[in-house]
Amino acid sequence: MSILIETKDLTIAFGGHTAVDGVSISVPEKHFKSIIGPNGAGKTTFFNLLSGQLMPTEGKIYFHGKDITKLSPTKRTRAGIGRSFQITNVFPNLTVLENVRLAVQSQAGIRYQMLFHYKKYRAFEEKAMEWLKLVLLDDKKDSFAGNLAHGEKRKLEIAMLLALETEVLLLDEPTAGMSLEEVPAILQVIQRIKEQGNRTIILIEHKMDMILDLSDSVMVLFNGRLLADGTPEEIMKNETVQSAYLGGQFDERPVET
Amino acid sequence: MTAVILVAAAFLVLLPFVYESRNLFILLTQIFVFSIFAMSYDLLLGFTGIVSFGHAMFFGIGAYSMGIFMKKFEPTMGYFLLAVLVVIILTAVVSFIVGLLTLRLKSHFYAMLTLALSGLFLVLAEKWRTMTHGNDGFTFRVPEQFIDRTHFYLLCLVLVVAVFLLLKRFTNSPLGRVLQAIRENEQRTESLGYQVLHYKIAASVVSGILAGIAGILYAISLRFVNTSVFSMDITLDALLMTIIGGVGTLVGAIIGAGLIEFAHDWLTALAKEHVIFERWIIFFGIIYIVVVMFFPKGIVGTLSSLSWKRKKQQAVKKEEKAAG
Numbered sequence: 001m002s003i004l005i006e007t008k009d010l011t012i013a014f015g016g017h018t019a020v021d022g023v024s025i026s027v028p029e030k031h032f033k034s035i036i037g038p039n040g041a042g043k044t045t046f047f048n049l050l051s052g053q054l055m056p057t058e059g060k061i062y063f064h065g066k067d068i069t070k071l072s073p074t075k076r077t078r079a080g081i082g083r084s085f086q087i088t089n090v091f092p093n094l095t096v097l098e099n100v101r102l103a104v105q106s107q108a109g110i111r112y113q114m115l116f117h118y119k120k121y122r123a124f125e126e127k128a129m130e131w132l133k134l135v136l137l138d139d140k141k142d143s144f145a146g147n148l149a150h151g152e153k154r155k156l157e158i159a160m161l162l163a164l165e166t167e168v169l170l171l172d173e174p175t176a177g178m179s180l181e182e183v184p185a186i187l188q189v190i191q192r193i194k195e196q197g198n199r200t201i202i203l204i205e206h207k208m209d210m211i212l213d214l215s216d217s218v219m220v221l222f223n224g225r226l227l228a229d230g231t232p233e234e235i236m237k238n239e240t241v242q243s244a245y246l247g248g249q250f251d252e253r254p255v256e257t
Numbered sequence: 258m259t260a261v262i263l264v265a266a267a268f269l270v271l272l273p274f275v276y277e278s279r280n281l282f283i284l285l286t287q288i289f290v291f292s293i294f295a296m297s298y299d300l301l302l303g304f305t306g307i308v309s310f311g312h313a314m315f316f317g318i319g320a321y322s323m324g325i326f327m328k329k330f331e332p333t334m335g336y337f338l339l340a341v342l343v344v345i346i347l348t349a350v351v352s353f354i355v356g357l358l359t360l361r362l363k364s365h366f367y368a369m370l371t372l373a374l375s376g377l378f379l380v381l382a383e384k385w386r387t388m389t390h391g392n393d394g395f396t397f398r399v400p401e402q403f404i405d406r407t408h409f410y411l412l413c414l415v416l417v418v419a420v421f422l423l424l425k426r427f428t429n430s431p432l433g434r435v436l437q438a439i440r441e442n443e444q445r446t447e448s449l450g451y452q453v454l455h456y457k458i459a460a461s462v463v464s465g466i467l468a469g470i471a472g473i474l475y476a477i478s479l480r481f482v483n484t485s486v487f488s489m490d491i492t493l494d495a496l497l498m499t500i501i502g503g504v505g506t507l508v509g510a511i512i513g514a515g516l517i518e519f520a521h522d523w524l525t526a527l528a529k530e531h532v533i534f535e536r537w538i539i540f541f542g543i544i545y546i547v548v549v550m551f552f553p554k555g556i557v558g559t560l561s562s563l564s565w566k567r568k569k570q571q572a573v574k575k576e577e578k579a580a581g
Contacts, residue, residue, distance in 0.1 A: 051448065053444075053448075072447070073444075073447045073448045074447050074448075074450055074451060074452050074453070077447075077448055077449065077450035078450045082448075083448060085445075089442065089444070089445045090442070090445065091437075091438050091441035091442050091445065092441060092442070093441055094437060094438065094441055098434070101434075102434060102435065102438050102446075102449060103449050105431055105434070105435075106449045106450040106451055107450075110431045111432070111435070111451060111452075111455075112432055112455070112459075113430055113431045113432055114427055114430040114431070114432040114433065114459070115426070115430060116430060116431070117426065117430065118429055118430060118431050118433070118434050119429075121431065160449070164449065164450065
C-alpha cells in the first residue's frame, strides 16, 4: 500500500521546551493508526502540526508524497486532511444543524455564492441531517451548539469532521468527556467509518481497550519522542512502553470501561 | 414580523401625501440615511465580528465626493451618477485595503488602526483647502430632481428598503453564513476549509460601499459638507445605533437609527427648557451604559429571545399535557 502521510524528523519547540521531538512516521492509505501517550507527551501538538495549526521548527510533512509543511490549515483541509478538536471547538451561537451544514457547504465547494438564499441548497441540509443522525444528534438540530451538553458537543464535532468527507481523519480524543453510555455509540460510528474502508484515520485516545481492537497500528509518544510504533500486540508486549507509560506513570493508567 | 415591516413601510410611503411637515421629513430622511449607515456597520460588527472604529471614513468619502462633484462641476443628474460611480470605486478600493489589514491585525489592534486611518482622512479634508475648504466646509447645489424634499424622502425610503433586502439576502447566502461562522469561531472556520481573509474582505467591501452611499445621501440632504462627516462621532453613532437596536439584526440597526435620531432631535429641542439638554451626548452615554449592562443583545435581540423562550415554554407545556 502506498504511503499517504509521512513525517520526517518533525520537531517543534516552544522556547526551550521541545514539545515534539524528531518524530518520523509514515501512515499508509486506509490505515487506522492510534496515538497513545501520557498527558503532555505531545499528542495534540503533533496533531496541530499535521493539520497546520502549528508550524514545525524543523522537519517535513508529506501528504501523497508532496511537501505540505508550509500549507495553511484551510489548504490542508481542502487537500483532504480533516481534524476534530479535543477542546470542543464549535460555533456556539449557531444551531447544531447550521454547524454541520457549514461543513457540508465547504465540502461541496460552495464558498463565495452570495446571491442566492442558503436554503436554496436544500440538499446541504438533508446531508447535514444524515450526519447528525449518524452521531445520534438529530433531535437537537435546532438547539444552539453552545447550549449542548459536553458529550453532545463532542458528537457535533465528529459530525462536522465527517461532513468534510476528507481522505484523512484526525480524531483528537473523540470520546473525551462523554458519559459512559454514549461512548459505545461513538465507537460504533468510528468502527463503521473504518469498515467503509476508504478513509485513513489517525486517532488520539486514552481508552486503551477501545483502540486496541480498532487500530492497525499504535504509536506511543513520550515526552515528545516517538517511543514505539507497531501493531497493537507489539505495543502491549513492548517493555519500554510498559515501563514508561503503562507502568511508570501509575496515575496515567487508562480507565477501564 | 414581515407584516409589521410592510405596514411600517406602507405608512412611511403614504405619510408625505397626507401630512405636511418639513421638519419631520428632514428628520425621517436623516433616519433613513443613518439606517443605511448603521446596517452597513452591522454587517461588520454583528455578522462578521469585526470591530471597526473608522467606519466614518467611508461615510465621509461618500459625502465629500458628492459635494466636490456638485461644486466643481454642474449640479446635474449626469454628474450625480458619475459621482456615485466614483464613490463606489473609491470606497471599494479603500475598504479592500482596510480589509486586507485584518490578515495581520486582530480585534482591538484592527480597531485602533481603522481609527488612525479615518483620522488620516479627517486631516486630509482639513488640509486640502482648495478642494474641501478646510474645516468650514462648503455648500453646494443639488440636481433639480432632489430639490423637492418629498421626492428625496421617497428616494431615501426606497434605498433603505433596497439595502435592507440586499443585506438580508447577502447575510443569508452561503457566503453570509460563513461570515457568521467567522464571527463565532475563526479558527474553526479555517479548519472547515474556508479562506477566512477572503470573507472578511468581502464583508468589508460591501459594508464600505454601502456606507459610502449613506454618505452621498447625507451630503445631498444637507446640501452642505464639512469635516464632521469624517469625525469619530459618526462612527460612534453607528456603533450606538447597532448596539441599541441589537447587533446581528438588520431591523435592529434601523430601529436603533430611528431611536437615536429621534432622541437627538427631542433632546436638542429640550435645550430651550434647560441648558443641560444642550449636552445631549451625556444622555446618550447613560443610555448606552444601561443598554450594554441590561440588554446586551439590544432591543431586537432581547425581544426575539423573549418570544423564543415563550415558544419553548409552550412547547414544554404541550409535551407535559401529552405525557400527563
